[in-house]
Amino acid sequence: MQRMNAEMDVGTNKKAFQINLDQKKYGTFAEIGAGQEVARRFFHVGGAAGTVAKTMSAYDMTFSDAIYGTADRYVSRNRLRTMLDHEYKLLVERLDAKFGGERTFFVFADTVAARSFKQHNESHGWLGVRFQSETRSAPSEIIIHVRMLDEANVDQQEALGVVGVNLLYGAFYYHQPEKLIASLQENLADERIQVDMVKFSGPDYANVDNRLMSLQLVSQGLTNAVMFTADGESVQPAEVFYKKAILVERGSFRPVTYATNDMLNGARAVFLNQCEYSENDLVVLMEMTLENL
Structure with missing residues (x-):
């Protein structure tokens, strides 16, 4: 104890x-x-x-x-x-x-x-x-x-x-x-x-x-990690990930570019097609480290 x-x-x-x-x-x-x-x-x-x-x-x-x-x-x-x-x-x-x-x-x-x-x-x-x-x-x-x-x-x-x-x-x-x-x-x-x-x-x-x-x-x-939404709302990961499929893109995003969006959209299409998930079942996550901030 x-x-x-x-x-x-x-x-x-x-x-x-x-x-x-x-x-x-x-x-x-x-x-x-x-x-x-x-x-x-x-x-x-x-x-x-x-x-x-x-x-x-x-x-x-x-x-x-x-x-x-x-x-x-x-x-x-x-x-x-x-x-x-x-x-x-x-x-x-x-x-x-x-x-x-x-x-x-x-x-x-x-x-x-x-x-x-x-x-x-x-x-x-x-x-x-x-x-x-x-x-x-x-x-x-x-x-x-x-x-x-x-x-x-x-x-x-x-x-x-x-x-x-x-x-x-x-x-x-x-x-x-x-x-x-x-x-x-x-x-x-x-x-x-x-x-x-x-x-x-x-x-x-x-x-x-x-x-x-x-x-x-x-x-x-x-x-070790925290999460917030695109509009700045602090969330606990389990709230968002519960019974969801997760697609993660890692980078610095300084800034988010057209190439970033193209890669993400392509990955999303392949993911949904191969795994047979709907858009409502998918959470897209952009990951970065403190070193990139």
Whole structure:
């Protein structure tokens, strides 16, 4: 087991305790899968009554559907978005009159598939935080996708708790997205977690280019590769590749030329003809390395 050493544990607890002591922060934790490891950190260090308005974990699909609506995939960006929408709306509706003038609200949510006794599928999860930077301001949001690399379920839970605390702390106190990204693996060994997707949105990040933030994940060693669409949308590869055929062209694309398009169109025609796929089944991917940027 790759348990955290005492120094790492202290570092994570220190962050959670600092948030608990911040009298302006107040919010909800909604976690599905891998326990309630993020909320647990805040209760463990003490002072959580001043930070935690509510925690919940709808493990059973029937309960989850009743609260958040039905879903095709429960560990997905769409499910995370629904959780953030639902919990943030409730938080503001129920507490704005009482605390809205003096406290900034937040919702932390995650939906995770951790290693189980019966299955050894890929262990991964979606984590997000929606938060106000000023009282009664429009919220900003950060979403990440993580891959958990530990073999034991208990170690995956522990690592998830650390990343969740890091994400919350960064959202509250690091105003430079690059610094927040660098902090996501703090207090964890590199081989325990990969972060392969990040997206910043909302008024606090109006000028942030999420393509550049995705590249930060690679350059800072949080993952080996990232993906974004032609219109600049950050995506997690499994979202795009699920049940699809993939055609890859590698190059520098500085710039994309007529020759580039001719090669790609020719390859696409041969691919579709020989493999008997339709256009809807095909994803065309243009690959480049950081050295070509």
